[in-house]
Amino acid sequence: xxxxxxxxxxxxxxxxxxxxxxxxxxxxxxxxxxxxxxxxxxxxxxxxxxxxxxxxxxxxxxxxxxxxxxxxxxxxxxxxxxxxxxxxxxxxxxxxxxxxxxxxxxxxxxxxxxxxxxxxxxxxxxxxxxxxxxxxxxxxxxxxxxxxxxxxxxxxxxxxxxxxxxxxxxxxxxxxxxxxxxxxxxxxxxxxxxxxxxxxxxxxxxxxxxx
Numbered sequence: 270x271x272x273x274x275x276x277x278x279x280x281x282x283x284x285x286x287x288x289x290x291x292x293x294x295x296x297x298x299x300x301x302x303x304x305x306x307x308x309x310x311x312x313x314x315x316x317x318x319x320x321x322x323x324x325x326x327x328x329x330x331x332x333x334x335x336x337x338x339x340x341x342x343x344x345x346x347x348x349x350x351x352x353x354x355x356x357x358x359x360x361x362x363x364x365x366x367x368x369x370x371x372x373x374x375x376x377x378x379x380x381x382x383x384x385x386x387x388x389x390x391x392x393x394x395x396x397x398x399x400x401x402x403x404x405x406x407x408x409x410x411x412x413x414x415x416x417x418x419x420x421x422x423x424x425x426x427x428x429x430x431x432x433x434x435x436x437x438x439x440x441x442x443x444x445x446x447x448x449x450x451x452x453x454x455x456x457x458x459x460x461x462x463x464x465x466x467x468x469x470x471x472x473x474x475x476x477x478x479x480x
Contacts (some may be wrong), residue, residue: 270409303362325346412439438467
């Protein structure tokens with residue numbers, strides 16, 4: 270069973286929402302996400318879903334990325350992916366939430382700000398059910414794309430690699446990241462952990478067909 274995962278493919282992480290957490294070209298990944306999904310049997314959506322009372326919130330971008338002292342929300346962030354706002358929405362051209370086979374909403378609790386899609390907490394003790402669901406589907410291959418490469422995509426991929434006996438393929442063309450240095454480090458971390466990094470959905474198709 271092949272499962273395709275769209276990680277946090279939301280407007281909050283694109284230039285469409287410049288006051289949130291815009292990732293350069295973040296809005297340009299839809300075609301590749303849809304292409305990788307055609308190679309899969311099932312499709313998963315993950316979304317950041319944050320609350321206005323979140324403990325990690327700061328108003329000024331200058332105050333971002335500072336330690337909070339909270340166990341499951343390590344850094345401060347400006348408001349992003351607040352439920353009900355434009356930034357919370359999936360990118361245009363993706364399916365609606367109800368059209369996916371499984372959905373994960375992350376960071377709903379004001380005290381939690383996870384990055385990976387497999388756990389609600391940074392300590393990785395409270396499962397979102399994604400790993401268990403993948404096991405129930407007898408998954409042998411997971412294809413991942415989304416935003417951002419150096420945060421939620423990386424953490425999700427590393428969690429998936431630890432969580433099951435399946436191969437994890439990352440679609441480079443379906444990902445965008447925040448900073449060149451952290452993006453390159455993220456790719457290295459994912460490769461070192463066992464992820465298969467391929468350039469686009471066409472390469473993934475060839476790889477799967479040759480197995």
